[in-house]
Amino acid sequence: MSWAKRILRVxxxxxxxxxxxxxxxxxxxYLGQRGLATKYLCEEIDPRVDPLSPDNKLIIATGPLxxxxxxxxxxxxVITKGALTGAIACSNxxxxxxxxxxxxxxxxxxxxxxxxxxxxxxxxDDVAQLVDASGYWGRTVWETEKGLKAEHQDPQLRVASxxxxxxxxxxxxxxxxxxxxxxxxxxxxxxxxxKNLKAVAVRGTKGVQVRDPIAFMxxxxxxxxxxxENAVTGEGLPAMGTQVLMNVINECGALPTRNHKDVQFAGAxxxxxxxxxxxxxxxxxxxxxxxxxxxxxxxxxxxISTIDPTHYTVKDRKQYQMASxxxxxxxxxxLGAANGVNDLDALTFxxxxxxxxxxxxxxxxxxxxxxxxxxxxxxxxTKDTGGLELTWGNAETLTTLAxxxxxxxxxxxxxxxxxxxxxEKYGHPDLSMSVKGQEFPAYDARGIQGMGLTYxxxxxxxxxxxxxxxxxxxxxxxxxxxxxxSDGKAGLVIAFQDATGAVDSAGICVFTTFAWSMDNIAPQIxxxxxxxxxxxKLLEVGERIWNLERKFNMDAGFTGKDxxxxxxxxxxxxxxxxxxxxxxELGKMLPEYYALRGWTxxxxxxxxxxxxxxx
Amino acid sequence: MEKALVLDAGKCTGCEQCEVACxxxxxxVSNPAKSRIKVFNFHDEGRFVPYTCTxxxxxxxxxxxxxxxxxxxxxxxxxxxSNALCVGCKVCTIACPFGTVxxxxxxxxxxxxxxxxxxxxxxxxxxxxxxxxxxxAATGYAKMKAWAQATDAGAQASA
Numbered sequence: 001m002s003w004a005k006r007i008l009r010v011x012x013x014x015x016x017x018x019x020x021x022x023x024x025x026x027x028x029x030y031l032g033q034r035g036l037a038t039k040y041l042c043e044e045i046d047p048r049v050d051p052l053s054p055d056n057k058l059i060i061a062t063g064p065l066x067x068x069x070x071x072x073x074x075x076x077x078v079i080t081k082g083a084l085t086g087a088i089a090c091s092n093x094x095x096x097x098x099x100x101x102x103x104x105x106x107x108x109x110x111x112x113x114x115x116x117x118x119x120x121x122x123x124x125d126d127v128a129q130l131v132d133a134s135g136y137w138g139r140t141v142w143e144t145e146k147g148l149k150a151e152h153q154d155p156q157l158r159v160a161s162x163x164x165x166x167x168x169x170x171x172x173x174x175x176x177x178x179x180x181x182x183x184x185x186x187x188x189x190x191x192x193x194x195k196n197l198k199a200v201a202v203r204g205t206k207g208v209q210v211r212d213p214i215a216f217m218x219x220x221x222x223x224x225x226x227x228x229e230n231a232v233t234g235e236g237l238p239a240m241g242t243q244v245l246m247n248v249i250n251e252c253g254a255l256p257t258r259n260h261k262d263v264q265f266a267g268a269x270x271x272x273x274x275x276x277x278x279x280x281x282x283x284x285x286x287x288x289x290x291x292x293x294x295x296x297x298x299x300x301x302x303x304i305s306t307i308d309p310t311h312y313t314v315k316d317r318k319q320y321q322m323a324s325x326x327x328x329x330x331x332x333x334x335l336g337a338a339n340g341v342n343d344l345d346a347l348t349f350x351x352x353x354x355x356x357x358x359x360x361x362x363x364x365x366x367x368x369x370x371x372x373x374x375x376x377x378x379x380x381x382t383k384d385t386g387g388l389e390l391t392w393g394n395a396e397t398l399t400t401l402a403x404x405x406x407x408x409x410x411x412x413x414x415x416x417x418x419x420x421x422x423x424e425k426y427g428h429p430d431l432s433m434s435v436k437g438q439e440f441p442a443y444d445a446r447g448i449q450g451m452g453l454t455y456x457x458x459x460x461x462x463x464x465x466x467x468x469x470x471x472x473x474x475x476x477x478x479x480x481x482x483x484x485x486s487d488g489k490a491g492l493v494i495a496f497q498d499a500t501g502a503v504d505s506a507g508i509c510v511f512t513t514f515a516w517s518m519d520n521i522a523p524q525i526x527x528x529x530x531x532x533x534x535x536x537k538l539l540e541v542g543e544r545i546w547n548l549e550r551k552f553n554m555d556a557g558f559t560g561k562d563x564x565x566x567x568x569x570x571x572x573x574x575x576x577x578x579x580x581x582x583x584x585e586l587g588k589m590l591p592e593y594y595a596l597r598g599w600t601x602x603x604x605x606x607x608x609x610x611x612x613x614x615x
Numbered sequence: 616m617e618k619a620l621v622l623d624a625g626k627c628t629g630c631e632q633c634e635v636a637c638x639x640x641x642x643x644v645s646n647p648a649k650s651r652i653k654v655f656n657f658h659d660e661g662r663f664v665p666y667t668c669t670x671x672x673x674x675x676x677x678x679x680x681x682x683x684x685x686x687x688x689x690x691x692x693x694x695x696x697s698n699a700l701c702v703g704c705k706v707c708t709i710a711c712p713f714g715t716v717x718x719x720x721x722x723x724x725x726x727x728x729x730x731x732x733x734x735x736x737x738x739x740x741x742x743x744x745x746x747x748x749x750x751x752a753a754t755g756y757a758k759m760k761a762w763a764q765a766t767d768a769g770a771q772a773s774a
Binding site: 067068069071096099103156179204205207208209210213217224228290291292293295296297298300302305306323324 | 628629630631632635636638639642643644645646647648649658659660661662663721740742743
């Protein structure tokens with residue numbers, strides 16, 4: 001139990017919805033969500049397929065703990081070949097949609113083919129049907145979700161949809177659920193849009209059963225106490241959100257600024273968690289209204305914010321004066337420091353637009369940063385931008401570009417290419433701060449060495465969530481390592497990557513691992529699911545997933561040469577802060593990483609390794 | 616001593632752990648659709664509000680029930696549905712002014728909060744103290760204390 005043991009297969013070309021049993025042999029080897037859906041994708045598509053062709057598939061997947069009483073048990077993922085990267089994509093979201101899908105009795109939905117006209121999928125417990133979405137095409141995420149709830153007279157309906165960004169082919173479009181939670185990265189929303197699939201609306205009333213309810217309640221209660229007593233998950237994240245990091249990472253000299261030209265941002269405190277708590281003069285409120293939780297989450301890191309009603313972005317637009325999803329650290333960095341913008345309200349507005357139109361604030365902000373550098377160099381001019389001045393720190397340009405990008409209009413259509421294609425187009429590919437086409441998140445790899453290796457080897461392109469060594473290198477979790485040293489980081493990155501693979505496949509949030517070790521997680525899975533779920537088995541599952549994703553990418557045409565970083569991080573030393581004079585020492589870490597992984601010096605998993613992992 | 620559920624919306628993050636706990640205890644599965652307590656998300660205001668039966672003394676549901684399926688639990692004062700007697704007529708769902716009695720299509724009976732026999736699962740599951748189970752005669756004391764502190768702080772400032 002805990003798995004619903006059912007898959008919904010939706011053929012968009014034929015317009016059919018069919019039920020099939022979950023492959024329980026695979027579930028024992030890949031657990032669920034990220035791992036299990038990746039296994040299905042690898043079995044069902046040619047890795048060389050064009051991500052936007054009907055031959056690509058898109059899988060929406062929950063984990064065994066999704067919808068259960070486990071803290072943070074509301075996670076779900078989208079697995080496909082990414083539009084931004086051409087690599088394996090697995091984008092993880094929270095909110096309430098994933099749990100609802102499980103309550104309706106489904107572990108996964110596999111979408112294949114392409115619908116001849118826009119449709120949405122409506123799932124009400126056992127009944128699934130494709131419905132004409134022509135009335136929603138061209139609408140935003142927010143309009144679509146509100147419209148579907150009204151149309152079906154069901155406020156309990158949970159909706160995941162694409163905005164205009166996913167329709168018009170913005171390369172980093174995401175899928176947004178519950179208005180402001182997102183499977184945001186790698187262009188999974190672009191793939192959804194290419195299939196003419198506007199939304200998935202779900203209502204579930206069947207519930208989720210666990211194998212041993214008494215043992216499960218005991219295990220989950222003990223684990224919740226661990227979260228409550230931990231300084232990060234019990235105090236820091238609920239009070240400050242992930243934004244607690246803004247000033248911390250700036251002080252480390254690892255806050256990438258102005259397209260990674262600098263590693264510290266003078267305006268960091270203006271866009272920090274602390275700033276979100278400050279009372280403003282206009283209406284006596286703070287940017288932060290309160291914290292909000294995803295389904296089942298006892299941490300509650302989510303930010304609910306409002307924009308200053310007198311700010312230029314909203315003063316004549318009442319529809320943006322309500323509370324909605326506020327700035328998380330990665331978004332605040334990408335929209336702010338990456339462009340030199342220190343206007344908190346402008347960043348909050350741009351973040352609202354990213355949610356409303358369904359695109360990734362990290363890739364968007366970082367691409368604007370690359371464009372601003374090209375503008376500074378005179379390569380891009382106002383002739384290209386339709387008159388917009390792409391000067392560093394220009395908040396109005398940022399918010400205008402957010403709106404244009406969401407609709408695919410004007411220079412926003414070029415921002416929507418992502419930094420790799422944009423900088424290639426203008427003849428300066430070195431200025432794309434990305435790996436495998438996906439832009440960096442908010443940690444400079446010169447000031448936090450392990451993150452350089454995490455980015456370079458990440459199977460979905462640059463990403464902090466594939467091996468968050470920041471936990472160790474900055475926060476001292478589970479133990480402190482020196483962020484400026486590359487010694488021992490290969491082993492550290494591998495340990496984080498494998499553990500994260502298991503967590504991402506379970507249906508819970510990786511933020512639990514600030515407090516939980518695998519010793520806290522394994523008993524919860526073991527009480528919920530059939531099979532032996534020891535710590536050792538979970539780590540093996542994590543390693544198996546990592547190697548399976550690697551194999552997919554190799555078959556898709558990637559090689560060890562793609563495990564690299566932009567020249568800027570490898571050659572141009574950090575100019576200020578604790579990392580002054582440092583570059584990232586990837587060349588030292590990578591061979592050690594390959595050896596520890598059981599891969600050849602070229603980064604190919606050996607037959608022994610694949611055999612050991614039963615791949 | 617009679618106790619009551621106290622719901623403090625200001626502390627609620629909307630996580631629905633209370634709904635999961637309620638359905639686990641009462642239905643044996645995690646299923647918010649069958650929970651006796653509900654959390655409402657007033658999105659545009661940034662507010663989450665938990666709501667459930669307040670166990671009226673002279674309860675409308677009990678008065679309305681044509682088959683006397685609702686009785687008072689002696690220990691807790693909770694108004695409790697007898698599944699053996701309930702005929703699923705739903706008159707109680709109409710009678711309740713607060714909407715906290717609801718019909719369960721899978722059982723053909725109505726469901727409402729019974730305070731879990733004096734150990735409410737929702738209160739235990741709430742991570743932020745938004746749901747507590749306290750002395751029924753003192754449910755206002757936490758708010759009184761907060762106001763006492765606020766008014767006294769004024770007095771201290773002037774002194």
